[in-house]
Amino acid sequence: MMKKLQYAAVAGAVMAALAGPASAQSNLTLYGTVDMGLVRESGGIAGVTRLTSGVASGSRLGFKGREDLGGGMAVVFLLENGFQADTGALGQGGLLFGRQAYAGLQTQAGTVTLGRQYTPQYLAIAAVDPFNSGTAGDSKNLMMATGNAASRMDNSVKYSSPVMQGFNAELVAGAGEVAGDSGAGRQLGGALAYAGGPWALRLAYHHRDNDTAALRNAGSARNTVATAMYDAGSFKAHFAYGVDQGLNSALARNLNNPFGAAVAPVASTDSNVVLVGLSVPQGAGTWLVSYIRKNDKTAYNQDAQQVAAGYRHALSKRTDLYGVLASIRNRNGAGYTVGSAIEGGSGNRAINLGVRHSF
DSSP, X not given: OHHHHHHHHHHHXXXXXXXXXXXXXXXXXXXXXXXXXXXXXXXXXXXXXXXXXXXXXXXXXXXXXXXXXXXXXXXXXXXXXXXXXXXXXXXXXXXXXXXXXXXXXXXXXXXXXXXXXXXXXXXXXXXXXXXTTOSTTOGGGTOOSSSTTTTEEEEEEEEEOOXXXXXXXXXXXXXXXXXXXXXXXXXXXXXXXXXXXXXXXXXXXEEEEOOOSSSXXXXXXEXXXXXXXXXXXXXXXXXXXXXXXXXXXXXXXXOSOTTOOSSOOOOEEEEEEEEEEEEEXXXXXXXXXXXXXXXXXXXXXXXXXXXXXXXXXXXXXXXXXXXXXXXXXXXXXOOOOOOOSSOOOSSSEEEEEEEEEEO
Protein backbone atom coordinates (compact mmCIF):
# COMPACT_ATOMS: atom_id res chain seq x y z
CA MET A 1 0.00 0.00 0.00
CA MET A 2 2.84 2.37 0.87
CA LYS A 3 4.50 1.73 -2.53
CA LYS A 4 1.25 2.56 -4.33
CA LEU A 5 0.95 5.82 -2.39
CA GLN A 6 4.56 6.74 -3.19
CA TYR A 7 4.02 5.95 -6.89
CA ALA A 8 0.87 8.10 -6.94
CA ALA A 9 2.69 10.94 -5.22
CA VAL A 10 5.52 10.94 -7.76
CA ALA A 11 3.08 10.83 -10.69
CA GLY A 12 1.05 13.63 -9.14
CA ALA A 13 4.12 15.79 -8.71
CA VAL A 14 5.12 15.34 -12.36
CA MET A 15 1.63 16.19 -13.60
CA ALA A 16 1.37 19.21 -11.31
CA ALA A 17 4.69 20.55 -12.58
CA LEU A 18 3.53 20.17 -16.19
CA ALA A 19 0.10 21.62 -15.55
CA GLY A 20 1.40 24.67 -13.70
CA PRO A 21 -1.17 27.31 -12.68
CA ALA A 22 -3.90 25.74 -14.86
CA SER A 23 -3.96 22.45 -12.93
CA ALA A 24 -7.13 23.39 -11.06
CA GLN A 25 -9.02 23.85 -14.36
CA SER A 26 -7.48 21.04 -16.42
CA ASN A 27 -7.60 17.27 -16.48
CA LEU A 28 -4.09 15.92 -17.01
CA THR A 29 -3.27 12.20 -17.31
CA LEU A 30 0.13 10.51 -17.21
CA TYR A 31 0.22 7.10 -18.91
CA GLY A 32 2.65 4.72 -20.53
CA THR A 33 3.71 1.24 -21.63
CA VAL A 34 6.91 -0.71 -21.05
CA ASP A 35 7.30 -3.65 -23.44
CA MET A 36 10.31 -6.00 -23.42
CA GLY A 37 10.76 -9.19 -25.39
CA LEU A 38 13.19 -11.86 -26.54
CA VAL A 39 13.27 -11.99 -30.36
CA ARG A 40 14.81 -14.65 -32.59
CA GLU A 41 15.00 -13.68 -36.28
CA SER A 42 16.11 -16.08 -39.03
CA GLY A 43 15.96 -16.61 -42.78
CA GLY A 44 18.05 -13.57 -43.70
CA ILE A 45 21.77 -13.35 -44.42
CA ALA A 46 22.44 -14.06 -40.74
CA GLY A 47 20.12 -14.98 -37.88
CA VAL A 48 20.06 -12.89 -34.73
CA THR A 49 18.72 -13.23 -31.18
CA ARG A 50 18.00 -9.99 -29.34
CA LEU A 51 16.49 -8.67 -26.13
CA THR A 52 14.60 -5.65 -27.39
CA SER A 53 11.88 -3.14 -26.58
CA GLY A 54 8.57 -2.45 -28.28
CA VAL A 55 7.79 -5.91 -29.64
CA ALA A 56 4.04 -6.14 -28.99
CA SER A 57 3.62 -2.35 -28.72
CA GLY A 58 6.08 0.50 -28.63
CA SER A 59 7.29 1.48 -25.16
CA ARG A 60 6.03 4.97 -24.41
CA LEU A 61 5.45 7.73 -21.89
CA GLY A 62 2.56 10.08 -22.59
CA PHE A 63 0.74 13.09 -21.25
CA LYS A 64 -2.79 13.96 -22.30
CA GLY A 65 -5.06 16.68 -21.06
CA ARG A 66 -8.40 18.38 -21.47
CA GLU A 67 -9.55 21.81 -20.32
CA ASP A 68 -13.30 22.48 -20.26
CA LEU A 69 -14.03 25.93 -21.73
CA GLY A 70 -17.79 25.73 -21.19
CA GLY A 71 -20.60 25.64 -23.71
CA GLY A 72 -19.59 22.19 -24.89
CA MET A 73 -16.09 23.30 -25.90
CA ALA A 74 -12.76 22.02 -24.60
CA VAL A 75 -9.08 22.26 -25.42
CA VAL A 76 -7.33 18.88 -25.78
CA PHE A 77 -3.68 17.94 -26.17
CA LEU A 78 -1.47 14.86 -26.26
CA LEU A 79 2.31 14.45 -26.07
CA GLU A 80 3.61 10.88 -26.44
CA ASN A 81 7.27 9.93 -26.24
CA GLY A 82 8.59 6.65 -27.60
CA PHE A 83 11.67 5.03 -26.05
CA GLN A 84 13.70 1.85 -26.08
CA ALA A 85 13.42 0.19 -22.68
CA ASP A 86 16.43 -2.05 -23.41
CA THR A 87 18.82 0.90 -23.88
CA GLY A 88 16.96 4.00 -22.72
CA ALA A 89 17.33 5.60 -26.15
CA LEU A 90 14.64 7.74 -27.76
CA GLY A 91 12.50 6.06 -30.39
CA GLN A 92 11.21 7.32 -33.76
CA GLY A 93 14.66 8.44 -34.88
CA GLY A 94 15.43 10.37 -31.72
CA LEU A 95 12.30 12.57 -31.64
CA LEU A 96 11.27 13.69 -28.15
CA PHE A 97 7.56 13.17 -28.81
CA GLY A 98 7.85 11.03 -31.92
CA ARG A 99 4.79 8.88 -31.36
CA GLN A 100 2.22 11.69 -31.21
CA ALA A 101 2.20 15.43 -30.50
CA TYR A 102 -0.90 17.52 -31.04
CA ALA A 103 -3.28 20.12 -29.62
CA GLY A 104 -6.80 20.99 -30.66
CA LEU A 105 -10.34 22.10 -29.96
CA GLN A 106 -13.23 19.78 -29.15
CA THR A 107 -16.83 20.87 -29.78
CA GLN A 108 -20.22 19.23 -30.19
CA ALA A 109 -19.65 19.36 -33.96
CA GLY A 110 -16.41 17.37 -33.75
CA THR A 111 -12.74 17.71 -32.85
CA VAL A 112 -9.99 19.51 -34.76
CA THR A 113 -6.37 18.70 -33.81
CA LEU A 114 -3.05 19.96 -35.18
CA GLY A 115 0.38 18.31 -35.03
CA ARG A 116 1.94 14.86 -35.52
CA GLN A 117 -0.89 12.32 -35.71
CA TYR A 118 -1.82 8.82 -36.88
CA THR A 119 -3.17 8.39 -40.40
CA PRO A 120 -6.75 7.12 -40.71
CA GLN A 121 -5.56 4.28 -42.95
CA TYR A 122 -3.07 3.00 -40.38
CA LEU A 123 -5.71 3.18 -37.63
CA ALA A 124 -8.16 1.21 -39.79
CA ILE A 125 -5.69 -1.66 -40.27
CA ALA A 126 -4.47 -1.66 -36.66
CA ALA A 127 -8.07 -1.87 -35.40
CA VAL A 128 -8.66 -5.25 -37.10
CA ASP A 129 -5.20 -6.80 -36.87
CA PRO A 130 -5.47 -9.75 -34.43
CA PHE A 131 -1.94 -8.89 -33.25
CA ASN A 132 -2.83 -5.21 -32.72
CA SER A 133 -0.15 -4.08 -35.18
CA GLY A 134 2.64 -5.62 -33.11
CA THR A 135 4.82 -8.72 -32.52
CA ALA A 136 6.02 -10.95 -35.38
CA GLY A 137 2.44 -11.23 -36.65
CA ASP A 138 2.27 -7.49 -37.32
CA SER A 139 0.12 -6.64 -40.34
CA LYS A 140 2.63 -3.89 -41.25
CA ASN A 141 5.00 -6.58 -42.53
CA LEU A 142 2.90 -6.81 -45.71
CA MET A 143 0.30 -4.05 -45.34
CA MET A 144 2.50 -0.98 -45.22
CA ALA A 145 0.76 2.31 -45.93
CA THR A 146 2.88 4.54 -48.17
CA GLY A 147 6.25 3.44 -46.86
CA ASN A 148 8.01 3.11 -43.52
CA ALA A 149 6.80 6.40 -42.01
CA ALA A 150 3.20 5.94 -43.11
CA SER A 151 1.57 5.42 -39.74
CA ARG A 152 1.94 9.12 -38.81
CA MET A 153 1.65 12.50 -40.52
CA ASP A 154 3.66 15.57 -39.56
CA ASN A 155 2.32 19.11 -39.89
CA SER A 156 -1.22 17.76 -40.05
CA VAL A 157 -4.71 19.08 -39.39
CA LYS A 158 -7.29 16.42 -38.53
CA TYR A 159 -11.05 16.61 -38.12
CA SER A 160 -12.90 13.84 -36.26
CA SER A 161 -16.68 13.89 -36.33
CA PRO A 162 -18.92 12.92 -33.42
CA VAL A 163 -20.51 9.47 -33.52
CA MET A 164 -24.02 9.51 -35.03
CA GLN A 165 -26.08 6.33 -35.33
CA GLY A 166 -22.87 4.32 -35.02
CA PHE A 167 -21.08 6.24 -37.81
CA ASN A 168 -18.15 8.64 -37.55
CA ALA A 169 -15.62 10.10 -39.98
CA GLU A 170 -12.07 11.46 -40.05
CA LEU A 171 -10.38 13.83 -42.49
CA VAL A 172 -6.71 14.83 -42.32
CA ALA A 173 -4.30 16.92 -44.37
CA GLY A 174 -0.54 17.25 -43.91
CA ALA A 175 1.62 19.97 -45.43
CA GLY A 176 4.89 18.90 -47.08
CA GLU A 177 6.49 22.26 -46.22
CA VAL A 178 9.05 22.07 -49.05
CA ALA A 179 10.37 25.51 -49.95
CA GLY A 180 9.42 26.47 -53.49
CA ASP A 181 6.84 23.68 -53.93
CA SER A 182 3.72 23.70 -51.76
CA GLY A 183 2.58 20.33 -53.16
CA ALA A 184 5.76 18.32 -52.51
CA GLY A 185 5.33 15.77 -49.75
CA ARG A 186 1.70 16.76 -49.20
CA GLN A 187 -0.54 14.11 -47.62
CA LEU A 188 -4.30 13.65 -47.49
CA GLY A 189 -6.37 10.99 -45.78
CA GLY A 190 -9.79 10.06 -44.55
CA ALA A 191 -11.91 7.29 -43.09
CA LEU A 192 -15.54 6.36 -42.52
CA ALA A 193 -16.28 3.99 -39.66
CA TYR A 194 -19.31 2.15 -38.30
CA ALA A 195 -19.70 0.25 -35.03
CA GLY A 196 -22.92 -1.48 -34.07
CA GLY A 197 -23.78 -4.79 -32.47
CA PRO A 198 -21.07 -7.36 -33.23
CA TRP A 199 -19.75 -5.43 -36.25
CA ALA A 200 -16.96 -2.86 -36.63
CA LEU A 201 -16.38 -1.63 -40.19
CA ARG A 202 -14.01 0.96 -41.72
CA LEU A 203 -13.13 2.33 -45.13
CA ALA A 204 -9.94 4.43 -45.25
CA TYR A 205 -7.78 6.18 -47.83
CA HIS A 206 -4.31 7.76 -47.84
CA HIS A 207 -2.63 9.87 -50.54
CA ARG A 208 0.96 11.12 -50.53
CA ASP A 209 2.60 13.31 -53.19
CA ASN A 210 6.16 12.14 -53.85
CA ASP A 211 7.19 15.30 -55.68
CA THR A 212 10.06 17.39 -54.35
CA ALA A 213 11.19 20.87 -55.29
CA ALA A 214 14.04 19.31 -57.31
CA LEU A 215 12.09 16.43 -58.86
CA ARG A 216 8.75 17.23 -60.49
CA ASN A 217 5.99 14.78 -61.36
CA ALA A 218 7.45 11.84 -59.43
CA GLY A 219 3.95 10.56 -58.93
CA SER A 220 1.92 9.81 -55.83
CA ALA A 221 1.19 6.88 -53.54
CA ARG A 222 -2.43 5.89 -52.98
CA ASN A 223 -3.53 3.35 -50.37
CA THR A 224 -7.13 2.25 -49.84
CA VAL A 225 -8.31 -0.30 -47.29
CA ALA A 226 -11.64 -1.79 -46.20
CA THR A 227 -11.72 -3.59 -42.85
CA ALA A 228 -14.24 -5.58 -40.84
CA MET A 229 -14.33 -7.28 -37.46
CA TYR A 230 -17.12 -9.50 -36.15
CA ASP A 231 -17.32 -10.20 -32.40
CA ALA A 232 -19.23 -13.40 -31.76
CA GLY A 233 -18.37 -13.43 -28.05
CA SER A 234 -16.58 -16.77 -28.14
CA PHE A 235 -14.30 -15.52 -30.93
CA LYS A 236 -13.55 -12.52 -33.14
CA ALA A 237 -13.16 -12.72 -36.92
CA HIS A 238 -10.81 -10.18 -38.57
CA PHE A 239 -10.65 -9.09 -42.22
CA ALA A 240 -8.92 -6.41 -44.29
CA TYR A 241 -8.53 -5.80 -48.00
CA GLY A 242 -6.17 -3.15 -49.31
CA VAL A 243 -5.22 -1.69 -52.70
CA ASP A 244 -1.79 -0.01 -53.02
CA GLN A 245 -0.95 2.00 -56.13
CA GLY A 246 1.84 4.33 -57.16
CA LEU A 247 5.45 5.04 -56.25
CA ASN A 248 6.26 4.26 -52.58
CA SER A 249 2.82 2.75 -51.99
CA ALA A 250 4.13 -0.66 -50.86
CA LEU A 251 7.70 -0.39 -49.59
CA ALA A 252 9.23 -3.29 -47.65
CA ARG A 253 9.92 -2.54 -43.97
CA ASN A 254 13.63 -3.38 -44.32
CA LEU A 255 15.09 -1.68 -47.40
CA ASN A 256 18.62 -3.12 -46.96
CA ASN A 257 18.04 -6.32 -48.99
CA PRO A 258 18.50 -8.63 -45.94
CA PHE A 259 18.26 -11.79 -48.07
CA GLY A 260 21.42 -10.93 -50.03
CA ALA A 261 19.94 -11.28 -53.51
CA ALA A 262 22.17 -10.20 -56.40
CA VAL A 263 19.39 -7.88 -57.50
CA ALA A 264 17.57 -5.98 -54.75
CA PRO A 265 13.78 -6.46 -54.57
CA VAL A 266 11.68 -3.95 -56.50
CA ALA A 267 8.94 -2.19 -54.53
CA SER A 268 5.52 -2.82 -56.02
CA THR A 269 3.61 0.09 -57.53
CA ASP A 270 0.42 -1.89 -58.11
CA SER A 271 -0.70 -4.50 -55.60
CA ASN A 272 -3.50 -5.68 -53.39
CA VAL A 273 -3.37 -7.40 -50.04
CA VAL A 274 -5.83 -9.39 -47.95
CA LEU A 275 -5.78 -10.26 -44.24
CA VAL A 276 -7.95 -12.84 -42.49
CA GLY A 277 -7.56 -13.62 -38.82
CA LEU A 278 -9.10 -15.09 -35.72
CA SER A 279 -8.78 -14.33 -32.01
CA VAL A 280 -10.22 -16.74 -29.44
CA PRO A 281 -10.35 -15.83 -25.73
CA GLN A 282 -9.82 -18.67 -23.27
CA GLY A 283 -9.87 -17.77 -19.60
CA ALA A 284 -7.16 -15.18 -18.96
CA GLY A 285 -5.58 -15.82 -22.35
CA THR A 286 -6.29 -15.23 -26.03
CA TRP A 287 -5.22 -17.40 -28.99
CA LEU A 288 -4.33 -15.47 -32.15
CA VAL A 289 -3.85 -16.46 -35.78
CA SER A 290 -3.67 -14.55 -39.08
CA TYR A 291 -2.92 -15.04 -42.77
CA ILE A 292 -1.89 -12.21 -45.11
CA ARG A 293 -1.38 -12.44 -48.87
CA LYS A 294 0.35 -9.72 -50.90
CA ASN A 295 -0.42 -9.86 -54.64
CA ASP A 296 2.06 -7.86 -56.74
CA LYS A 297 0.32 -7.05 -60.01
CA THR A 298 3.41 -5.63 -61.73
CA ALA A 299 5.55 -7.57 -64.22
CA TYR A 300 7.91 -8.58 -61.38
CA ASN A 301 5.12 -10.60 -59.69
CA GLN A 302 6.88 -10.40 -56.31
CA ASP A 303 4.11 -11.87 -54.17
CA ALA A 304 4.35 -12.78 -50.50
CA GLN A 305 2.34 -14.72 -47.92
CA GLN A 306 2.56 -14.46 -44.14
CA VAL A 307 1.21 -16.87 -41.53
CA ALA A 308 1.32 -16.04 -37.82
CA ALA A 309 0.13 -17.65 -34.60
CA GLY A 310 0.42 -16.60 -30.99
CA TYR A 311 -0.91 -16.53 -27.47
CA ARG A 312 -1.39 -13.63 -25.07
CA HIS A 313 -1.97 -14.19 -21.33
CA ALA A 314 -3.21 -11.47 -18.99
CA LEU A 315 -1.61 -11.52 -15.56
CA SER A 316 -3.73 -8.50 -14.61
CA LYS A 317 -5.63 -5.68 -16.31
CA ARG A 318 -2.33 -3.91 -16.99
CA THR A 319 0.22 -6.70 -17.52
CA ASP A 320 0.37 -9.50 -20.05
CA LEU A 321 2.76 -12.13 -21.40
CA TYR A 322 2.92 -13.03 -25.10
CA GLY A 323 4.42 -15.60 -27.42
CA VAL A 324 4.20 -15.27 -31.21
CA LEU A 325 5.77 -16.90 -34.26
CA ALA A 326 5.45 -15.83 -37.90
CA SER A 327 6.84 -16.74 -41.30
CA ILE A 328 6.77 -15.03 -44.71
CA ARG A 329 7.10 -16.85 -48.03
CA ASN A 330 8.59 -14.46 -50.59
CA ARG A 331 8.22 -15.23 -54.30
CA ASN A 332 10.22 -14.10 -57.33
CA GLY A 333 12.74 -12.12 -55.29
CA ALA A 334 10.34 -10.24 -53.02
CA GLY A 335 12.08 -8.89 -49.91
CA TYR A 336 9.47 -8.68 -47.14
CA THR A 337 10.65 -9.32 -43.58
CA VAL A 338 9.04 -10.32 -40.27
CA GLY A 339 9.28 -7.33 -37.94
CA SER A 340 7.43 -6.22 -34.82
CA ALA A 341 5.61 -3.15 -33.53
CA ILE A 342 8.52 -0.76 -34.14
CA GLU A 343 11.24 -2.80 -35.94
CA GLY A 344 11.40 -3.98 -39.55
CA GLY A 345 13.07 -7.34 -38.96
CA SER A 346 16.03 -9.01 -40.69
CA GLY A 347 14.64 -12.28 -42.05
CA ASN A 348 11.47 -14.05 -43.12
CA ARG A 349 10.92 -15.89 -39.81
CA ALA A 350 10.72 -14.74 -36.19
CA ILE A 351 9.73 -15.93 -32.72
CA ASN A 352 8.81 -13.50 -29.91
CA LEU A 353 8.50 -14.05 -26.14
CA GLY A 354 7.82 -11.02 -23.99
CA VAL A 355 6.09 -9.09 -21.25
CA ARG A 356 4.15 -5.82 -21.46
CA HIS A 357 3.03 -3.53 -18.65
CA SER A 358 0.80 -0.47 -19.05
CA PHE A 359 0.17 2.22 -16.46
